[in-house]
Amino acid sequence: HSNREMWFQDLFPPNTCPINAKTFYGIMFDAGSTGTRIHIYTFVQKSPEILPELEGEIFESVKPGLSAYADQPKKGAESVKRLLDMAVDAVPPHLWKKTPVVLKATAGLRLLSEEKAQALLSEVKKVFEESPFLVPEDSVSIMDGSYEGILAWITVNFLTGQLSGQNQNTVGTLDLGGASTQITFLPRFEETLKESPGDFLTSFEMFNSTYKLYTHSYLGFGLKAARLATLGALNTEVADGQMFRSSCLPKQLEAEWHFGGVKYRYGGNKEGETGFKPCYVEVLKVVKGKLHQPDEIRGSSFYAFSYYYDRAADTNLIDYEQGGVLEVRDFERKAKEVCDNMERFSSASPFLCMDLTYITALLKEGFGFRDNTLLQVRRSSIPKPASHQPHNRCKSDTHKGRIDAIHKTFGVHSEKL
Numbered sequence: 001h002s003n004r005e006m007w008f009q010d011l012f013p014p015n016t017c018p019i020n021a022k023t024f025y026g027i028m029f030d031a032g033s034t035g036t037r038i039h040i041y042t043f044v045q046k047s048p049e050i051l052p053e054l055e056g057e058i059f060e061s062v063k064p065g066l067s068a069y070a071d072q073p074k075k076g077a078e079s080v081k082r083l084l085d086m087a088v089d090a091v092p093p094h095l096w097k098k099t100p101v102v103l104k105a106t107a108g109l110r111l112l113s114e115e116k117a118q119a120l121l122s123e124v125k126k127v128f129e130e131s132p133f134l135v136p137e138d139s140v141s142i143m144d145g146s147y148e149g150i151l152a153w154i155t156v157n158f159l160t161g162q163l164s165g166q167n168q169n170t171v172g173t174l175d176l177g178g179a180s181t182q183i184t185f186l187p188r189f190e191e192t193l194k195e196s197p198g199d200f201l202t203s204f205e206m207f208n209s210t211y212k213l214y215t216h217s218y219l220g221f222g223l224k225a226a227r228l229a230t231l232g233a234l235n236t237e238v239a240d241g242q243m244f245r246s247s248c249l250p251k252q253l254e255a256e257w258h259f260g261g262v263k264y265r266y267g268g269n270k271e272g273e274t275g276f277k278p279c280y281v282e283v284l285k286v287v288k289g290k291l292h293q294p295d296e297i298r299g300s301s302f303y304a305f306s307y308y309y310d311r312a313a314d315t316n317l318i319d320y321e322q323g324g325v326l327e328v329r330d331f332e333r334k335a336k337e338v339c340d341n342m343e344r345f346s347s348a349s350p351f352l353c354m355d356l357t358y359i360t361a362l363l364k365e366g367f368g369f370r371d372n373t374l375l376q377v378r379r380s381s382i383p384k385p386a387s388h389q390p391h392n393r394c395k396s397d398t399h400k401g402r403i404d405a406i407h408k409t410f411g412v413h414s415e416k417l
């Protein structure tokens with residue numbers, strides 16, 4: 001650089017934004033069964049002719065999820081309000097009125113009675129309406145299970161660029177939540193379309209193509225719901241002080257657990273068997289014959305998210321940041337290792353053996369995957385916008401200051417076992 005090129009740089013510091021780039025915000029709540037998450041998206045429109053680009057995301061979460069407040073809807077809505085207050089700080093005041101806010105609830109609320117779910121949603125709606133943001137019609141609702149699966153599939157296949165050309169090599173997605181689990185893929189064989197239950201197929205249009213997807217959300221087959229099912233405590237009246245025991249838990253364990261606003265007591269088989277074999281038998285009862293098994297998935301590979309990722313990362317099967325590629329049999333190998341050495345692992349979580357065994361059984365006996373089916377196990381279907389992207393340098397200091405302050409206030413959240 002010659003001095004002549006440099007002289008003006010003090011006048012225009014490198015982090016000054018182009019005057020005509022417009023910034024928009026959007027606020028999305030993912031109200032899952034185990035937690036509520038806020039995504040505050042920033043979009044930048046660099047010129048009027050092109051579509052806005054995702055510039056950044058602020059993310060925070062709280063636990064427990066809304067469904068834990070089944071009997072205290074106002075308290076549930078307060079947990080949403082605390083997250084929404086962050087958005088008030090993050091979005092510049094002159095854009096509040098133009099920034100839409102929506103909340104999509106998933107399986108936790110689907111499992112509640114209509115009455116309790118509606119009470120929660122209407123309290124959340126009140127919180128939205130008292131906020132300075134734009135509240136679209138239908139801004140607070142329970143997301144349809146098939147939409148949940150399609151959303152993950154679109155995100156993966158469009159962001160990995162698979163669908164941009166004529167290339168129809170798409171990849172299926174598996175999501176294991178707390179209360180429900182989804183499987184979604186684009187069938188390649190006529191046979192699959194013919195043998196699938198009608199409500200497992202959904203068509204949608206995108207970029208002038210029609211995609212007919214196989215997708216289904218199994219309610220009650222999420223990891224935490226499966227714990228209850230294995231213990232025999234799902235969909236039963238729980239008597240006061242009733243104890244649920246399992247061979248998947250450490251022998252001497254006796255403890256309490258709250259899920260969906262109900263308290264459960266659980267423990268190990270004090271006198272009886274423990275370990276992988278008896279545990280697999282127990283877990284098998286939960287999945288065997290309960291899921292549709294499309295033939296064509298046996299030979300294909302899938303992306304797997306949420307608790308597939310969490311448990312694989314917890315047990316060092318994959319890298320915590322990068323994720324990794326696993327075979328179905330890797331989950332089984334790890335399940336055996338943990339269940340047959342329960343004392344060594346129970347400090348992490350007493351449920352680790354049960355969780356890994358359930359994942360194994362769900363993949364093999366539930367969906368019908370082969371031992372050598374490949375799984376791309378990833379933290380999230382949505383890659384974080386890279387901080388080194390050129391337009392991220394073009395963020396005002398005050399904006400960055402806000403984000404830093406928010407992250408400091410709320411700390412880094414990581415999923416506990």
Ligand SMILES: O=c1[nH]cnc2c1ncn2[C@@H]1O[C@H](COP(=O)(O)OP(=O)(O)O)[C@@H](O)[C@H]1O
Pocket residue numbers: 030031032033034035037061065106107108176177178179180181222305306307308310380415
């Ligand atoms: O922001 C997020 N987006 C997607 N999944 C998340 C997010 N935060 C946590 N998770 C994962 O979601 C799983 C919990 O599922 P969730 O609470 O969404 O239940 P649900 O989908 O059955 O309602 C965990 O594996 C957790 O790591």
Ligand SMILES: [Ca+2]
Pocket residue numbers: 032033106177178
């Ligand atoms: Ca979820």
